Each structure stands twice: as structure tokens, then as C-alpha cells.
Amino acid sequence: MATNRALAYLESKKNLAGSACGVAGVALTLTGLAGTYWPVVVAGLYGAGALIAPPERVAAPSFPDPREQLGALRRDFDTLADYIKEVDPAPAAAGKLTELMALYEALLDPGWVADVLATDPEAVHRLARAIRQDLPESVDTYHRTRWWNRLAPGQESPDRHLERQLGLLYDEADRLTRDLRESESRRQQTHTTYLEDRDRS
Known part of the structure; x- marks a missing residue:
């Protein structure tokens, strides 16, 4: 050393x-x-x-590119999708779960949508947290609570709790989608302003 x-x-x-x-x-x-x-x-x-003499430059740590993070997140989403197939909630919760998974899949689908997502590290973090933590926790606690509810009926339905949680997760994903759309709108407006200014000069 x-x-x-x-x-x-x-x-x-x-x-x-x-x-x-x-x-x-x-x-x-x-x-x-x-x-x-x-x-x-x-x-x-x-x-x-x-x-x-100037000090030696210390190399900055190298972290995964957002596109690499999305690749890993897609693989985790596939794992989550396989897990979700084993879930058998009540119809209302099942419908909300299907909508939520479809929205996650659309956001992660390789192409220009994922490219827009990759430009926003906070959005990637929010989506990763939902896929890797929030939704699995919701499903897992639903399974366990439903089992206990069968032994001691009369408590609030686990399906109702799951439906509320899925609704909150869907609202969060929907806000994320709207934020990305607004970001693209601002980008379009900025380009319009740039062209107008260039045309006037």
C-alpha cells in the first residue's frame, strides 16, 4: 500500500x-x-x-446510466408480473391491479416514452420504488391479512384495503405520467420560442 x-x-x-x-x-x-x-x-x-502545482483530480464515482437503470427495472417488473399472476383478489381490486400493471408496462416499454422517462431521475426513482417496494408490499400484506381474516372474520375486508392501495399507486403513476407529458410540452414550447426568436433576429 x-x-x-x-x-x-x-x-x-x-x-x-x-x-x-x-x-x-x-x-x-x-x-x-x-x-x-x-x-x-x-x-x-x-x-x-x-x-x-494543481491537486490531482480524483475520479468521480461511476453510477449506472438512467437507461441502464431502466433495463434493470424492466427485469424487476417482469419478475413482479410473474408474482402478480399468482394473486387472486376480488374483481374490483383485480381490475385496478390490471390497470396499474398496464400503466407501468407502458412507461417501461422500450422506445421514446422510456427515453423521456430516463431523462428524469426522480421519475425513475418513483417508478422503481413503486415496482420494487410498494406494490409487492401491498400484495404480500393482502395475502397474509386475507389468511388471518379467514381465521377471525368480521374485520375490514383485505380486498378493500388492497383496492385503496392500488388506487393510490395508480394515482401516483398517473401523476408521474402527467409530469412527463408536461415536461415534453415545455420542451416543445421552448423549441417554438427558440424558432420564433431566431426568425426575428
Whole structure:
């Protein structure tokens, strides 16, 4: 580890700048301008060069591109779809579940819609949270609560809870869709304004 750090410093901008200034100090010594204090002059110039050199640029961490994130999210959606096939809720909840899955599928469908989605990291995050966390949790708690409800009937129907949760998730996905549509509308308006301004100039 120490060897790696030493090698890294040898190749660093600070060492190169310091060495260049140190060579200038040696040149001053050879011409007689440094006098008897030439070691101090050489060391001082090296230190000055090392201090004024710009710091090494630390490489920024590389994170997945939004399109790569969507690819992983599509695979997770397929896994979720297989899981959802095993669900057998009441007709009202089943209809809302079908609508919700169709909306998710449309948003993730490869093409220009997914390209628009990929430009909005917050929208990708919201959709990922719904697919990977919210909907599976809704379905899982529905299954477990329904089992307990059979043992102790008389409580509020798990189907009603599931229907409400699916409605909320659908509203959230619908808002996300509207936000993306408005973003495209603003982009179109911006382009219109740009063309109008260019035409006037």
C-alpha cells in the first residue's frame, strides 16, 4: 500500500512540478548564482513547485446510466408480473391491479416514452420504488391479512384495503405520467420560442 502511494506520488503533478523547479535550482547552482546554500535553494524551489502545482483530480464515482437503470427495472417488473399472476383478489381490486400493471408496462416499454422517462431521475426513482417496494408490499400484506381474516372474520375486508392501495399507486403513476407529458410540452414550447426568436433576429 505504501509502495503504491509512493509510486503514485512520483507520477503526480506535484512531484513533476517540484522536480522541474528543482532542476531550475540545479541550473542556478551550476551558474554559480545559488552560492554555498545551493542545497537549500534546490530544496526550496522543489517545495515551491510542489505547493503551486494543481491537486490531482480524483475520479468521480461511476453510477449506472438512467437507461441502464431502466433495463434493470424492466427485469424487476417482469419478475413482479410473474408474482402478480399468482394473486387472486376480488374483481374490483383485480381490475385496478390490471390497470396499474398496464400503466407501468407502458412507461417501461422500450422506445421514446422510456427515453423521456430516463431523462428524469426522480421519475425513475418513483417508478422503481413503486415496482420494487410498494406494490409487492401491498400484495404480500393482502395475502397474509386475507389468511388471518379467514381465521377471525368480521374485520375490514383485505380486498378493500388492497383496492385503496392500488388506487393510490395508480394515482401516483398517473401523476408521474402527467409530469412527463408536461415536461415534453415545455420542451416543445421552448423549441417554438427558440424558432420564433431566431426568425426575428
